[in-house]
Amino acid sequence: ETGVTQTPRHLVMGMTNKKSLKCEQHLGHNAMYWYKQSAKKPLELMFVYNFKEQTENNSVPSRFSPECPNSSHLFLHLHTLQPEDSALYLCASSPSRQGNRGGNEQFFGPGTRLTVL
Amino acid sequence: ELKVEQNPLFLSMQEGKNYTIYCNYSTTSDRLYWYRQDPGKSLESLFVLLSNGAVKQEGRLMASLDTKARLSTLHITAAVHDLSATYFCAVDIFGNEKLTFGTGTRLTIIP
Numbered sequence: 001e002t003g004v005t006q007t008p009r010h011l012v013m014g015m016t017n018k019k020s021l022k023c024e025q026h027l028g029h030n031a032m033y034w035y036k037q038s039a040k041k042p043l044e045l046m047f048v049y050n051f052k053e054q055t056e057n058n059s060v061p062s063r064f065s066p067e068c069p070n071s072s073h074l075f076l077h078l079h080t081l082q083p084e085d086s087a088l089y090l091c092a093s094s095p096s097r098q099g100n101r102g103g104n105e106q107f108f109g110p111g112t113r114l115t116v117l
Numbered sequence: 118e119l120k121v122e123q124n125p126l127f128l129s130m131q132e133g134k135n136y137t138i139y140c141n142y143s144t145t146s147d148r149l150y151w152y153r154q155d156p157g158k159s160l161e162s163l164f165v166l167l168s169n170g171a172v173k174q175e176g177r178l179m180a181s182l183d184t185k186a187r188l189s190t191l192h193i194t195a196a197v198h199d200l201s202a203t204y205f206c207a208v209d210i211f212g213n214e215k216l217t218f219g220t221g222t223r224l225t226i227i228p
Binding site for chain 2: 042043045048056090092103104105106107108109110111113
């Protein structure tokens with residue numbers, strides 16, 4: 001399998017549930033990202049991991065908990081979400097965030113469509 | 118804080134016509150990216166522009182970058198229906214490679 005994959009593709013959960021989103025990249029990249037895309041809002045960066053270390057937390061509520069066990073895998077653990085958290089969650093990867101003069105083009109996975117009831 | 122603005126936000130155009138989408142950004146940078154998103158789908162990378170005056174073309178799409186004006190354009194030539202999508206530009210700054218996205222331009226091509 002190539003590129004960036006995400007599972008599940010669709011998820012419906014209640015506000016008291018705990019679930020996890022998974023992202024895997026097969027591009028040999030060192031940086032991985034979580035984004036949230038809501039209707040009628042710009043794409044929002046949530047977290048950045050570079051060489052497995054979290055380098056950015058964009059004021060995300062603690063009910064979202066990221067985990068990056070290695071450079072190829074990224075998880076987003078969800079608990080006690082709110083209906084307004086319903087959105088498309090996109091994972092992306094890029095070569096690195098460490099001063100790459102060749103640019104830092106990000107490659108996106110297909111996304112997980114999350115609905116919180 | 119880096120801000121990225123696109124215009125127009127919505128664009129309906131007839132097949133066969135030409136049009137341009139504009140992307141302005143607020144801070145000096147020579148790293149700009151264009152993405153395409155189909156409804157309900159993910160973002161697909163279209164162009165990477167890494168220097169002043171950079172121009173790239175793929176099919177009916179051509180992107181350019183003017184770093185002095187802090188402006189990039191995405192030009193559509195002789196539009197066809199399968200170009201209907203939302204187009205995003207994004208900018209990052211060397212040494213702080215967090216991509217900042219524009220709000221997107223929803224393009225609809227009418228037969």
